[in-house]
Amino acid sequence: MKLENVAYGVANHIGRIEMNRPEVLNALSKGMFRDLKKAFALATEDDDARVVEITGAGKAFSAGLDIKEVGGFKSRTEAKGFVYGLVKPFWDQLFKCEKPVIALVDGPAYGAGAEIALASDIVVASTRSTFAFSGGRVGALCCMSGVIGPSLMNGRKLVEMNLTGTPLTADEATNYGLVSHSVPREELTSTLEKVTQDIMHVSPVSNSSFKRISWTNLSKTKLETAYRELFRTITSKDFREGSSAFVAKRAPEYYR
Numbered sequence: 001m002k003l004e005n006v007a008y009g010v011a012n013h014i015g016r017i018e019m020n021r022p023e024v025l026n027a028l029s030k031g032m033f034r035d036l037k038k039a040f041a042l043a044t045e046d047d048d049a050r051v052v053e054i055t056g057a058g059k060a061f062s063a064g065l066d067i068k069e070v071g072g073f074k075s076r077t078e079a080k081g082f083v084y085g086l087v088k089p090f091w092d093q094l095f096k097c098e099k100p101v102i103a104l105v106d107g108p109a110y111g112a113g114a115e116i117a118l119a120s121d122i123v124v125a126s127t128r129s130t131f132a133f134s135g136g137r138v139g140a141l142c143c144m145s146g147v148i149g150p151s152l153m154n155g156r157k158l159v160e161m162n163l164t165g166t167p168l169t170a171d172e173a174t175n176y177g178l179v180s181h182s183v184p185r186e187e188l189t190s191t192l193e194k195v196t197q198d199i200m201h202v203s204p205v206s207n208s209s210f211k212r213i214s215w216t217n218l219s220k221t222k223l224e225t226a227y228r229e230l231f232r233t234i235t236s237k238d239f240r241e242g243s244s245a246f247v248a249k250r251a252p253e254y255y256r
Contacts, residue, residue, distance in 0.1 A: 006035040008042055014196060015049030022058025027066035028112050033086040040093045050204065051196050052097060054120060055104040061129065064111020067138055071243025076235050083231045091144060094119060095215055098208035100199050104192055105129045106185060115144045118152060118178060124192050125170040126185040131178055132167035139242030141233040143226035151217050153177040
């Protein structure tokens with residue numbers, strides 16, 4: 001299976017998914033969502049992959065939505081196709097993965113990138129990493145953070161991060177429950193290996209059963225609301241303004 005935006009391979013029983021658009025800080029384009037879904041399907045079905053690692057090439061985990069690509073939907077139909085034909089299938093596939101998913105973060109994880117980290121079972125981050133639910137700053141929405149965040153993070157900080165878009169350092173993110181391990185960059189690999197070795201001491205059936213239980217928090221109503229509100233934001237005048245401001249490198253004027 002050919003993947004243009006993502007690299008997938010297995011080594012030492014770790015199925016490694018690498019977002020591979022370093023020139024744009026691994027921004028999530030339409031193709032990236034499509035390839036991430038395929039990569040998670042491969043990792044889920046690959047018997048040699050006992051653990052799944054998700055990371056980003058270059059100096060970022062992911063900067064979030066590729067605003068230059070998805071910031072100018074020509075119609076509501078096109079926007080609906082993006083939400084329900086690309087974004088939703090990706091999240092559905094990630095949530096179907098019953099293997100432990102480890103996010104290895106070395107750099108910025110913003111917007112949907114931060115949500116991918118949040119949705120992972122374990123997050124190992126370098127101390128230079130930063131995390132932000134910043135979708136609202138461009139008039140979009142970090143819709144999944146509102147679905148899965150309350151069961152994983154400090155509720156007040158989750159709300160503040162979405163309402164302000166303000167980033168956290170890796171150490172701060174650890175204190176608020178978004179990150180599992182915040183370590184110096186040179187210790188990322190050894191920490192990942194240690195966590196992986198610990199996982200190998202636990203029954204894969206037990207781990208998959210635990211994940212089945214934990215994901216029962218994903219109610220159909222919450223997910224439907226999340227996708228509906230994502231569609232609402234990306235078809236709004238605020239998203240048009242936020243996208244234009246982002247491309248022009250100016251501050252958006254939402255309250256004029």
